[in-house]
Structure formats: C-alpha cells, structure tokens
Amino acid sequence: MNDHLQRASDADQLACRQWLPRVSRTFALSIELLPSSLGEAVRVAYLLCRIVDTIEDEPRMALTDREALFDAFDALVGDGSADAAPFEALVTRLNLGGETADGELCRGAGAVFRCFRALPEDQQRALAPSVAEMSRGMRLYSQRAAEEGQLRIRDLEDLERYCYFVAGTVGELLTALFELSVAVTSEERREALRSRAVSFGLGLQLVNIVKDVATDWQRGDCFVPRALAQAEGIELENLLDADARPAALRVVKAVCQRAWHHLERAREYTLLWPSPQADHVRLFC
DSSP, rough: OOHHHOOHHOOOOOOHHHHHHHOOHHHHHTTTSHHHHHHHHHHHHHHHHHHHHHHHOOOTTHHHHHHHHHHHHHHHOOOOTOSHHHHHHHHHHTTTTTHHHHHHHHHHHHHHHHHHHSSSSHHHHHHHHHHHHHHHHHHHHHHHHHHHHSOBBOHHHHHHHIIIIIIIIIHHHHHHHHHHHSOOOOHHHHHHHHHHHHHHHHHHHHHHHHTTTTHHHTTOOBSSSSHHHHTTTTGGGTTTOOOGGHHHHHHHHHHHHHHHHHHHHHHHHHHHEEEEEEEEEHHHH
C-alpha cells in the first residue's frame, strides 16, 4: 500500500464518527460499548457496508450504472493502493443517495477507505472478505431485479440467502473482529460461535423485514416470499388488501417463525462469548 493512502487524518476519523449516527442510530449506540480500537474497526466496517447497501438500494438506477458502482467499490476493497477519487466522482455524477446522509457518506467514501486502510492489518483481513461477499451478493440480487423488473423473493430458502448477503455477512465480519480482541481458548466454543454468527445477522434482518412489510410494500419493495403468499391463496401484489388480511398475517407469521429460530441462535451466540472478558461484546450484541 502507498503510505499516503493508508494514513487517515483526524478529519477522516471525525467524519466517520459523525456519519455513523446519521445512517444508523442503533449501531452508533452499540459501538460506544466497545473498546476504542475494536469500536473503530466496527464503525469503519459498518460504514463500508452502508456504502454498498446504498448502491443496491438506489431506486431507478440503470443496471450498467449500478454495476459500475459495484466495480469501483470492489476495487477499493480489494486493492489497498486504489484511489477513492474516481469512486467519489462516479457517486456524484450518478447522484447516488441524493441529498440524504447516505448520499453524503458515499460522496465522502475516501475518508472511510482511508480509515479502513489505517486499521491494523489483522483487522483489515478480518473484515474485507465479508464486505466483498456482501457486495457480490447484492450485485447478484440487483441483476435479478433488473432482469425481472423488480426484486421478489421466491421462497424461504431464497429469503435466507438474500438475508445472508445483506446481514449474515455482518455476523461473520463481527465474529472475525471479536475473535481478534477476545481470547476464546476452547475450540468447541469457537466453532459454536462461528456456526451461529450468520444467524445473529439473519435474525436481526428478518425482524427488520417483518417490521417494515407495509412500508416496503407501499414503496414497491417486498421481501416476503412469493411461495408463502401463494400457498395461502394470495399474490404479493394484494398483500395489503383488506380482504387478504387473514392470509397475509399467516404469511408474515411464517416469516416470524423463521426469525425466532435465528434469534434464539443469536441469543446463544451472544452468551457464548466468555464473561467477564467479553462482556463488552455481549453488551454490543
């Protein structure tokens, strides 16, 4: 890496600290419970994830433009000497995120990448693969949405695959970072943690999906599996119709049951972190 690209200025670090509560109040509050070095790595990781999430979420963007953004983002994650200026210029030209806090974050992505490259190398190695995997998965679902005219989830297996890319990868990322700061001496416990890391992310994401069913549907998005709706004799397009309410609630309940499965594993995941040495991790979770 070039030295000037690795260094993060005080202004870069301040920008990241100020952006986080504007794009995720929950993460911003939780990160305050972590020691400074670990908290900084989780903050940077979350902001990187938020940037790629903004690329996926941008409405009415041509697939070629979206893929150009994915390409530029992936290059920055994979090449420690890559300059962020072309990505920032592309974000500005395409008006990614508009005048929102997410748009401001993307236009200033260079600060996030400089903070990323200033992290200890073991932290960079821990988080980069998961961020790259998130980007790969979001690209796949963006391509499918472009081909089909809209993103629709086919069945519960497809829902979990989608949730893995957008949130399960975060569970893996956090686990890799936590393991660098917490000594887990038992191999059995380490494997138990790793086997539940994806559920930690999936449980939280499924809660978001259930909570936002109506608001997502009203803006044209729907993450409820089509197969569940059809099994109840309704189509996703009629999910909020008054006469479909009993069937729609049964559909949502089925997603809730899957969420509870992962939330129970998330609870186990949290308690597997040893106390007292990992109490900060438990509190974060």
